[in-house]
């Protein structure tokens with residue numbers, strides 16, 4: 001069996017609203033999708049959801065890099081995952097989003113050939129998964145509370161609040177949400193690097209009375225030493241997001257004792273292959289992982305949910321991007337429960353189970369044997 005055809009295209013879906021964070025505003029998914037077809041007619045789907053402010057790549061750069069990857073992969077064995085992914089990684093040190101799309105499509109294809117759902121191909125079995133839902137930075141506490149109320153009314157048991165405003169302006173927002181939530185709802189805060197070190201110390205010391213699960217990327221991504229000092233100064237759990245791309249970063253962060261939790265995103269790690277290594281390194285250090293997302297459709301989220309299913313050390317889920325989609329171009333794969341907020345269902349279809357409505361794909365380019 002060899003890779004006989006690779007199709008790429010863009011997938012653009014507006015969001016129902018804008019998600020504002022200190023690193024940028026997400027108001028649409030501007031993604032790249034990849035379909036890898038084998039000589040026996042099987043195929044795998046993958047998705048890139050670049051966010052240049054974090055991943056350093058874009059829809060345009062992903063699209064061009066995808067053509068290069070396709071030329072190198074055509075005619076090769078799709079099941080030799082380790083070798084194929086090493087070849088992709090040899091072609092660029094950057095572009096993690098499109099490396100993720102190819103990795104995801106190869107894993108999907110391999111699991112389909114093995115006639116297994118992806119979680120089973122990765123050695124796992126079904127377990128309950130629940131995602132949080134995120135509230136972006138709002139101008140007023142009333143706006144934050146209105147969004148939080150709708151999330152709690154939908155039955156979610158976990159919420160993530162984007163913070164990172166200047167000074168101590170975040171505190172009334174978090175305080176009000178804790179008062180509304182009561183004691184049992186899980187609250188996480190994510191600063192997206194928005195605080196400097198002294199502001200982070202002041203905020204975290206003030207916020208810890210509100211029983212926050214963890215503080216995600218409170219300061220600049222590059223500042224591993226600052227993360228470690230912050231962790232020691234506040235005695236609160238610190239989570240690395242933008243500081244962590246691949247398994248090499250995981251090793252450096254944990255060796256430095258800089259953080260308590262690692263936020264895996266397939267779009268940062270370059271896909272499942274490195275994400276598995278991140279989780280193994282974390283598990284070896286007694287550290288739990290979360291899995292997050294950028295602006296993926298249910299395609300990219302399905303792959304992430306299968307990985308989380310297969311690795312219970314991936315404890316926290318932030319797989320909510322598809323909640324914001326105005327239309328859903330994906331069939332199969334992950335489904336959100338309509339009655340229990342945040343509950344995720346995966347079926348036993350082979351692979352990750354998701355495929356894209358080809359009518360929704362633009363700028364289609366393909367290469368065949």
Ligand SMILES: [Mg+2]
Pocket residue numbers: 190192216217241242263292
């Ligand atoms: Mg984050």
